[in-house]
Amino acid sequence: MSLEDNVRLIVEQMLKEMGKGKSQLSVSSLAQAVAPILAECQIADLAEIDLQSYLQVPSPTNQALYEEMKLSTSARIGVWRCGPRPLTDTLLRFRADHAVAQDSVLGEVPEDFPSQYGMVSVRTFCQSKDEYLTRPDLGRKLDAENLEILRNGCQKGATVQIIVSDGLSSKAVVANIPNLLPALIQGLEGMGVKLGTTIFVRGGRVAVMDTIGEELKPEVAVILIGERPGLGTAESMSAYLGYNPRRGMVESERSVISNIHKAGTPAAEAGAHLASLIKKILDLKASGVNLE
Secondary structure, eight states: OOHHHHHHHHHHHHHHHHTOHHHHSOHHHHHHHHHHHHHHHOOOOGGGSOGGGOOOSSSOTTHHHHHHHHHHOSSOOSOOEETTEEOHHHHHHHHHHHHHHHHHHHOOOOTTHHHHTTOEEEEOSOOSHHHHHHOGGGGGOOOHHHHHHHHHHSOSSOSEEEEEEOTTOHHHHHHHHHHHHHHHHHHHHHTTOOBOOOEEEETOOTTHHHHHHHHHOOSEEEEEEEOOOOSSOSOOEEEEEEESOOTTOOGGGEEEEEEESTTSBOHHHHHHHHHHHHHHHHHHTOOGGGGO
């Protein structure tokens, strides 16, 4: 519906409420008069604005430095203000990005997504997003039914076991796996590494790799998991790697690659890098702080 049509509807409704009817005042003339005013009040689509090139500070003392700082980070710097409050477009963009982050945490990876990549799908003890957020311990465990799915559908004793999990960002999985997973698999197969059946875990925490490792006994496990969204991106993924994954594994035994997303480390590049890192872990038979 055009702006003029919207204005016409607004004016008609106003006239009805005022009890004046169309005969006394011309709807068309009022609509034509109001349209330019509303057009000036319209705000551009803030989602289309590149925050890193959007300079809001009026007459900066050192504009070159200001531009350089903005381009060096996706953080909100130099957003300016109106008195004690932020500018309207700054506030609206903040609220929009916050909503995207919430959608990513509370959203679900599509049901058919794992099958598109030949993954065996399991679920942790977490039965809802609310439970996942309030009970991190349940996201590290699999019940007897899901453990049986692993036993029946996955290879044991593989050199490398790849695990994918929604974690805290369903958007990260959908955005990155299509490029990351093929690059990782291709890199490992090119090195002659024996791969297990890729597993998808709903409601997973990082340490679910320990539970899976205890069951399937791979030499190395890597879990590709959605990161907690920020206001810069809601599509960031991390990869945690562990040699001899098992229950009771401590965090210092894991290696990690974070900030995998289009504005960080691109997914395909991350896949190739992970393959090289896994080869190093296999050669040295260590991960985490022990790898150094």
